Amino acid sequence: MDWMLKDLAESVPQTRHVVVLSADGLRMGQHGGDTDTADRLAAACSGLQSLAAAVGAELPHEAGGMKVVVIEMEGGFFYLMAAGSGAYLAVLADDGVDAGLMGQSMRDLIIRLGDHITSPPRSDGQER
16 A cells, blocks of 8 residues: 555655554554654544544534545645545645645545555454
8 A cells, every 4th residue: 555655645746744544543554754753643633533523513414524634734734534434544745735636636545545445443352
């Protein structure tokens, strides 16, 4: 999967980090940066998707989960997009990134990755 993440990073100028993560914040794949950075981004994303779900529950016709979160900061952007059952795609990009190109490229990557990025709920292996 990492080569597909590299594809995204190279096709959208100003991309720094690309991370695929599970809903509980575990890194499943990455491109750019080091593993520690990817792990910190994945953990932060878990909190963001939970926060987005809480805000979404306040909408009158909220019928599904979070689709995308975009955070603009001084110096760059952060994108978090739902990417399958229990999985998310996160991108950190420098200021000046083409937001439309990033959104489309992320959606295209999610379609290409398909079922490879689902993350079923974890169990402790014990029967109940």
